Amino acid sequence: MRVWPLPRLPEIRPGDDLAGMLAERARAGGVAPGDVLCVAHKVVSKAEGRVVALRSVEPGPSALDLARETGKSPALCQLILDESRRIVRRRGGTVIAETHHGFVCANAGIDLSNVGDGLAVLLPRDPDASARRILARVAAAVGGRVGVVVTDTHGRAFRRGLVNVAIGVAGFAALVDHRGGRDREGRTLVATDQALADELAAAAGTYMAKDAGVAAVACSGVPTAASPGGVGVLLRAAEHDLFRGTEDARP
Amino acid sequence: MRVWPLPRLPEIRPGDDLAGMLAERARAGGVAPGDVLCVAHKVVSKAEGRVVALRSVEPGPSALDLARETGKSPALCQLILDESRRIVRRRGGTVIAETHHGFVCANAGIDLSNVGDGLAVLLPRDPDASARRILARVAAAVGGRVGVVVTDTHGRAFRRGLVNVAIGVAGFAALVDHRGGRDREGRTLVATDQALADELAAAAGTYMAKDAGVAAVACSGVPTAASPGGVGVLLRAAEHDLFRGTEDARP
Numbered sequence: 001m002r003v004w005p006l007p008r009l010p011e012i013r014p015g016d017d018l019a020g021m022l023a024e025r026a027r028a029g030g031v032a033p034g035d036v037l038c039v040a041h042k043v044v045s046k047a048e049g050r051v052v053a054l055r056s057v058e059p060g061p062s063a064l065d066l067a068r069e070t071g072k073s074p075a076l077c078q079l080i081l082d083e084s085r086r087i088v089r090r091r092g093g094t095v096i097a098e099t100h101h102g103f104v105c106a107n108a109g110i111d112l113s114n115v116g117d118g119l120a121v122l123l124p125r126d127p128d129a130s131a132r133r134i135l136a137r138v139a140a141a142v143g144g145r146v147g148v149v150v151t152d153t154h155g156r157a158f159r160r161g162l163v164n165v166a167i168g169v170a171g172f173a174a175l176v177d178h179r180g181g182r183d184r185e186g187r188t189l190v191a192t193d194q195a196l197a198d199e200l201a202a203a204a205g206t207y208m209a210k211d212a213g214v215a216a217v218a219c220s221g222v223p224t225a226a227s228p229g230g231v232g233v234l235l236r237a238a239e240h241d242l243f244r245g246t247e248d249a250r251p
Numbered sequence: 252m253r254v255w256p257l258p259r260l261p262e263i264r265p266g267d268d269l270a271g272m273l274a275e276r277a278r279a280g281g282v283a284p285g286d287v288l289c290v291a292h293k294v295v296s297k298a299e300g301r302v303v304a305l306r307s308v309e310p311g312p313s314a315l316d317l318a319r320e321t322g323k324s325p326a327l328c329q330l331i332l333d334e335s336r337r338i339v340r341r342r343g344g345t346v347i348a349e350t351h352h353g354f355v356c357a358n359a360g361i362d363l364s365n366v367g368d369g370l371a372v373l374l375p376r377d378p379d380a381s382a383r384r385i386l387a388r389v390a391a392a393v394g395g396r397v398g399v400v401v402t403d404t405h406g407r408a409f410r411r412g413l414v415n416v417a418i419g420v421a422g423f424a425a426l427v428d429h430r431g432g433r434d435r436e437g438r439t440l441v442a443t444d445q446a447l448a449d450e451l452a453a454a455a456g457t458y459m460a461k462d463a464g465v466a467a468v469a470c471s472g473v474p475t476a477a478s479p480g481g482v483g484v485l486l487r488a489a490e491h492d493l494f495r496g497t498e499d500a501r502p
Contacts (some may be wrong), residue, residue, distance in 0.1 A: 089493040104409040157408040158355040161446025194460040195412025202453035209445040242340040
């Protein structure tokens, strides 16, 4: 597998033709049919206008409560509540929320870093749809099937440090079920349920974490199963996990 | 970054010189100074004799209780109890345990697949020490500094599918703290606390999951900080996580 960053994007603004820019860079950067392109959600969110000036947010009573409890700004707390289905945990300055998409992550995925003062970047409304839009242009540019993963960096319940994970997937199966499979020497396969899109996002993360200007990373040499994609297969429903619990801090 | 599998190992038996075999394959496989070698724990466990015949295990009353509750074999339940500090969750046939090392994972990391009938493979007793032993031989073979990650596939609390993660690290810093850092264009870095060893393990997982015969995968082109290593920096202490809770099913 080869993993390499595509040429840099300019600062992305709402309405920019991100898919076109990525298609151009994919071609220039040597992306070929069969490859998977990982794109940091931040540029997707910016192109889709998912940037909010904190001073434009009017915090309601629940946000004021959450702000008092966590020390976060009331405007950010209002955005966290707006972007989430429920608060999964809060302790000290940490708020873990379940977003409307079903991602369980800090601050409902809202990012304050690396954008202009007082601006918050929200997650794309439908990251799978974002991935499909990018895929259409990149596939046309490179002349064949590609995969696209929109990524974000998440913490983990029991491990320290952030890893890049998939929040939107198009063009290939995000989860590979090897159940009952055997390798070419007849051995039972190790991972029966491989989170391939997350593994590729993590590999791409080795470039994205070091350099905020790297927003797109290509992976070649990984066989993928053609599929419409969709990140839903990677999300454990609340009723099936053992850790989300019933806490709902939404007052 | 380039990620590629090393030449296959034979079936590993207790006492085999695994580090020597890996050193030979690292040289043959083109591993160079600066590279990181990811090794599936299963071969490490086998070489270190961490394989137990289930019929040799005498289950105690607690194991019998856990077996009744989960439908797992009493012998496996005894091993899970022996290998863990505490049971974190159990529901239906799922047991999530905290191992003596501090890993929170299904069945205390004990694996029944892909080994002879009735055998269980336990995690290495000290996977960091295993990584250091492998490192010493591989570094000597390739003539320079390398990193070594011993890996396992883990589930995640809120996401479906398994990903390969680090359970032992030698030769480089498993966690990279970019806090306050800026990239070369002055932008704030994205991941302030990058779980680099987990990202490399995940990248290696794209090979290991597909083929049980691939036990060692090399990564080149990833800058690492020389360090004694150690996986401890990737483990969130129980008192700092928001999800482990207080359940302890150990009767």
